[in-house]
Amino acid sequence: MAALAIDNISKTFDIDGRSVTALDSVSLDLAPGEFGALIGPSGCGKSTLLRMVADIVSPTSGHISVAGEAPRKARLAHHIGFVFQDATLLPWRTVSENIRLPLEVVGGRRAVDPAAIQALVELVGLAGFEHARPSQLSGGMQQRCAIARALVTSPQMLLLDEPFGALDEIMRFRMNLELLRIWAESRTTALMVTHSIEEAVLMADRIFVMAARPGRIVDEIKVDLPRPRRLSQIGEPDFVALVERARKSLFGDMVEMLQDA
């Protein structure tokens, strides 16, 4: 059974009485433990698609299943972890209090195992900062805290919405590799939205290239680079070829858009 099955999803919004198609017949599957990347220009509906999997937004038509369950059921069963573009930590809570928040929601304060929280703190490299509050952390540390929070319920599906979009390039590559390490240890299925081609190639097993107006998947690229991935792979011919392939898929849409304009 697929860990994630998105089947023929469409989404239309009503704007000033006009019906606008945000997503048009989108389908994709992820196998258990697979890492997928959604890449596309702004406004192609990639974040909307991610929010549908998390049952934050509902599709107009089509069907989604997360490990065989409807998104609502998966969400209510706490099978979904979500990392937002900004860390969205609660500023009045410390690092470890932020990480344990999902557990408090699931089962009250008694369900929290301090040792498990500490293990996660160490997994995301925040040992020594357990009692720091978000305002005392750098952007990268905040995002690592948010990743730990998303993992604390051991979700079957990890959804990442441009998690490192706000970071500089050096920090972003470091975080990419750290996330891969964390993902490899937790063995969850992951779907990440990004608009960085290198990031998509570096991290994913498969890249779904999207185009805008209407939002749709125009290409699917299998990334068969060896794991664990390393930064040194970025310059290698296989990597460069995949980046070029993804760039062509993306630019195809850009050229169309420019001709439309």
Added chain:
Amino acid sequence: MLEMRRPGRGAGRALIRWLPPALVLLAALAGWEAAARLGWLPLTVARPSAVLRLLAAEYAGLLAELAPTLFAAAWGYLLALAVALALGSLAYLYKSLEGTVLTVGAVFNSIPIIAIAPVLIIWLGLSLSTRVAITAVVCFFPLLIAFVQGLNTRRATAAELFTVLAATPLQRFRLLALPGALPYLFMGMKITAPFALLGALVGEWTGAESGLGVVMLNAMFGLQVDRLWATVLLACVVSTAAYAYVCLLERLALPADLREGEAV
């Protein structure tokens, strides 16, 4: 953790902050004293030195009169706070009630306190309860508005986070809205703290056996100018102290980066 300051610099900063207003105040008092001695001011304006002398001589009696005023102010403030917290929470948890709560609060607030006082006296008599009620009426609405605004502050992605976590409305309230509302609530509490004394004084003017407001009225009708100004000074000191006390509570309750607009 980040709030480590070198003590010398901290003390220096405090001096820079407090010295200019203190000097301005002292200069104003000195000018006032001089003007009064030179006979430039009407007799109804007391000399600062005379006021201080009266305070030194009669502080025990004045403090005894202050006690019931403080009592009414404190209980009225706490009553208003409790009602504002209860109604604000209800308005958050049952969105359909919000409009009603705020509208009724606004109407209630727009009635002049001097107009409401006689009604309260008819209901409750010339009692402590009346003065507590008047204080509560004065304080209630700013507290409610601050609390409701704090609860409803837009936290778009945090709201999505709580959706993904499948939090119940009560968990959303307890874990997200309520802690997020605290800085706003403290802001309201700071603004309202001096109102509490105002309410208690107005309550005493409408009729009481003892209290700072009573001393004030008697001094006014007896043309005891020094005594009147002494009560005014006491009222100022108490108001400021109430404000400072809430600031202190805020400091204890909230770390620096969560406080809204540090005033003092």
